Structures are given as structure tokens and as C-alpha cells.
Amino acid sequence: MNIRYYHITKVTSTNTWAKEHAHEFAHDEIAAITADEQTHGRGRYARVWHSPAGKNLYLTLAFYSNIKPFALCQLASLTLEEFLQIHGITAKIKWPNDLLVNGKKIVGVLTERQEVNGMAFIVLGIGLNVNMNGEEIAEIPQAATSMFLEKNHTFSLDAVKQFYVRLFVKRLLEAQENNFADVWSHWQKSLNWMLEHPVCIQTHAKRLEGKVIALDKEGNLLLQGPDGHTHTIQSADVNL
Secondary structure, eight states: OOOEEEEEEEOOOOHHHHHGGGGGGTTTTEEEEEEEEEOOOOOGOBBBOOOOOOEEEEEEEEEEEOOOOHHHHHHHHHHHHHHHHHHTOOEEETTTTTEEEEEEEEEEEEEEEETTTTTTEEEEEEEEEEEEOOOTTTTTSSSSHHHHHHHHHOOOHHHHHHHHHHHHHHHHHHHTTTTTTHHHHHHHHGGGGBBBBBEEOOOOOOOEEEEEEEEETTTTTEEOOOOEEEEOOOEEEEEE
């Protein structure tokens, strides 16, 4: 699978840029779009993603595929977990789309899908905190960390990009060979730490409290409330 790299100095968000230029990408390639700075970086539900210039990896992988978006999100998260472990950083995947180091967020994944000329087009956005220092991290309104803070040295953003993109493509090709069966089992294993964990979940409709009892193959979280009732949660963030 061919990889074509695009780099932009300043952009609203790499995901937005990818969707606006979808018609320019070949059907048999992965476009890897990065930027020095995002002026309107975002996470789930259009939340602001803190994007200081020249500090972090702002990456979008864009390609045509009929694979379910959440399966690709699972693969991206597992590959990020592997990438960080290779660099000596132990991270945990937090449902549905974050990775944590000692309870602090280091990366978020945002997967989107749209139709382009009758074909499914996937936009997989990754925001990885790479070289942010303590003062910069303190500006993020939640517990966060960076590769720099975890290892006490700076990283080449280009090397981080190249390493991760190649690793993702390798794992994607492997996953396609067995219809993503290993991705599901590895993802579930990586999230075992959340089982029986007390959580508060804010859905679009209401706030729920309980403990996580399972995660299904569609990426849904099963939450057991204090009354014993089980709720199936599809699109919500877990606030640990």
C-alpha cells in the first residue's frame, strides 16, 4: 500500500483538510497529512484539541476503505500503544479513543467516515503530545502528559510521524489478512483494566454511573448501574 505524505504549516485541522481534499487521493493509497499547527484542532463532539505550533504530532491518515470506522480506531489505538511501548512509555487504552499514561492523557484518536463519489472514505485523526513541557501541558484543562515529560528528552516530530505511519500500515495489512479478528482480541485485552472499574459517563441524553462489565465487538461499553441494570453505551466519553 502506497503512502503519500502531505505537510502543511498551519491548518484548521488535518481531518478537515483531508475531507476537503478527499477527491485528490488515489483509491489505493494512504494519505498521511501532518501540520506544524492546528488553529481549530478538535476531538470528539467538536471539543477543542490544544495544538501549539511545532510541539506535537497532528496527523491524519486518510484512505478509501469499507472497514468499520471503529475497527480502524481500535487498530490505531493498539498501534499507538505499541509505538509508545517501543519508546519506553507504557500507556493504557481508555475507551473509546484515548491513551493514558499513569492516568494522564497522551494521545487522542478521532475517526470519521464520509461518502466520496459513492465510496467510503476514512479520516483517522491522531493527536499525540510529543514535546510539550510542563508549562504547556498545564494549559490543557485535563490531566495530560507528553513523550518529552515521560522520557525527559525531545523527539524528532518527523521521525515520530514516519515510524508511526509505517507501523500503522504494517498492522493494517496484517489485520486485513484475518478480518481484524486479532485486532478485536488485542483491543479487548488492552481494556481489561477498565472492567469492574467505577465510572461516570456523560451520554448525549444523560449522566450514568456504575461499573464497566464488558466491551462488545461493535466497540460498545456495557455499564452496570447501582440498581443492577445494564446499559449499552455507544458514543460517550468515560470520565475516570
